[in-house]
Amino acid sequence: MIAGVVCVVLAGAGCKGSGPTGPGGSPSTIVFPTSGVSYSAQVQPLFNQACTFSGCHDAASTGLILTSYGEAALTIPGIVIPKDPDHSVLVLRIQGSVGARMPPGAYPLNQNQINGIRTWINEGAKNN
Numbered sequence: 001m002i003a004g005v006v007c008v009v010l011a012g013a014g015c016k017g018s019g020p021t022g023p024g025g026s027p028s029t030i031v032f033p034t035s036g037v038s039y040s041a042q043v044q045p046l047f048n049q050a051c052t053f054s055g056c057h058d059a060a061s062t063g064l065i066l067t068s069y070g071e072a073a074l075t076i077p078g079i080v081i082p083k084d085p086d087h088s089v090l091v092l093r094i095q096g097s098v099g100a101r102m103p104p105g106a107y108p109l110n111q112n113q114i115n116g117i118r119t120w121i122n123e124g125a126k127n128n
Contacts, residue, residue, distance in 0.1 A: 026050070027107040032116025038128050039069055043120050046113055047072065050103050069127040082125040085118040 028049035032042050047066040051057045057066040064079060065071040072090075073080040081088045092098040094109050094117060101108055109117075120126075 025107055026110040026113060027103060028109065028113060030113060030116075032112055032119065034115075035119060035123070037116055037120040037123060039120065039126060040128065042116055043072075044069070046109075046116070050109060050113075056103070073125050073127070080121055080125050083122060085121040088121050091118055091121065 028046050030042055030046040030049060032046075037043065047057070051066045052059075054060065057064055059065055059067050064076060078087075079089045085091045089098070091114075093100075093102040094114050095101070096108070103109070
């Protein structure tokens with residue numbers, strides 16, 4: 001079931017960002033703290049810089065939309081599983097452990113950003 005959701009929801013083959021702007025060649029300048037991750041201060045700004053392009057995960061897209069907390073964390077079961085980053089499809093895709101790595105192309109999220117998303121989910125994936 002998760003594999004089917006992964007393929008349909010996060011396909012994003014047409015996603016194209018503007019190239020690296022952040023540390024480690026990341027498509028984002030967002031730097032996450034090691035704890036106390038905030039959705040509004042780190043997670044949504046990361047999505048805005050790295051994921052919410054036309055034809056990718058913006059409001060006009062089909063499948064997973066990453067323009068708000070409700071869309072990112074609540075709409076599709078399994079994308080974000082609070083307190084369980086190891087089974088959250090979002091983490092599996094940004095790590096490249098299941099399906100194509102997101103964001104697609106030559107500019108992946110850096111390790112701080114991946115760890116930050118993992119921490120946010122492990123801390124309960126709060127809308128804070």
